[in-house]
Amino acid sequence: MRRVIAQGTFDILHPGHVHYLSDAAAMGDELHVIVARAANVTHKPRPILSDQQRTDMVAALDVVDEAHLGHPDDIFVPIEEIAPDVIVLGYDQHHEEAAIESALAERGIDCEVARASPRDPSHDDELLSSGRIIDRIVERRC
Numbered sequence: 001m002r003r004v005i006a007q008g009t010f011d012i013l014h015p016g017h018v019h020y021l022s023d024a025a026a027m028g029d030e031l032h033v034i035v036a037r038a039a040n041v042t043h044k045p046r047p048i049l050s051d052q053q054r055t056d057m058v059a060a061l062d063v064v065d066e067a068h069l070g071h072p073d074d075i076f077v078p079i080e081e082i083a084p085d086v087i088v089l090g091y092d093q094h095h096e097e098a099a100i101e102s103a104l105a106e107r108g109i110d111c112e113v114a115r116a117s118p119r120d121p122s123h124d125d126e127l128l129s130s131g132r133i134i135d136r137i138v139e140r141r142c
């Protein structure tokens with residue numbers, strides 16, 4: 001049983017998220033997803049949807065075995081609990097594979113770090129970014 005972890009904000013699901021999670025699921029047998037707490041999303045605007053709603057929506061996807069709301073202060077706590085064989089980073093995530101690998105090794109966690117592939121739009125008007133979906137809502141409804 002090869003356990004995989006994927007993680008992210010997942011504010012307003014779109015096909016790019018489904019692609020990432022399907023890619024991650026294909027790297028093992030059981031996919032666990034850690035959903036970032038809004039309080040820890042500091043590199044972009046705060047999510048629109050609550051921590052619980054984002055976690056519930058990720059949990060509802062077929063490719064996901066379990067969705068976990070992230071830890072408030074220590075990202076390694078859920079990893080220690082899940083005990084994954086591989087952590088899959090999104091194609092554009094700012095985290096460095098090497099930095100995560102060395103932090104895992106320091107904690108004695110034996111786990112690979114891999115990176116998922118991007119999904120390109122399948123048609124002209126496909127929006128593959130929560131931020132761009134929100135921008136369009138603001139443009140069209142405000």
Ligand SMILES: Cc1cc2nc3c(=O)[nH]c(=O)nc-3n(C[C@H](O)[C@H](O)[C@H](O)COP(=O)(O)O)c2cc1C
Pocket residue numbers: 007008009010034035036037038040041042069070071072074075076078087090093094095100
């Ligand atoms: C291996 C790993 C574990 C993470 N665990 C948590 C966590 O427990 N709690 C949390 O709030 N954020 C956690 N994060 C941070 C977010 O999931 C995510 O990297 C970031 O906030 C959102 O990035 P995005 O723009 O790709 O959605 C983790 C990140 C990584 C790489």
Ligand SMILES: Nc1ncnc2c1ncn2[C@@H]1O[C@H](COP(=O)(O)OP(=O)(O)OP(=O)(O)O)[C@@H](O)[C@H]1O
Pocket residue numbers: 007008009010011015016017019020044089090091092093117118119120128129130131132
């Ligand atoms: N088009 C895409 N192709 C592949 N993976 C994607 C795509 N869009 C998002 N992801 C992945 O989904 C995960 C969660 O992404 P995130 O919640 O940051 O969504 P986002 O739409 O990129 O957000 P934002 O528009 O606010 O930057 C990340 O690992 C990201 O790499």
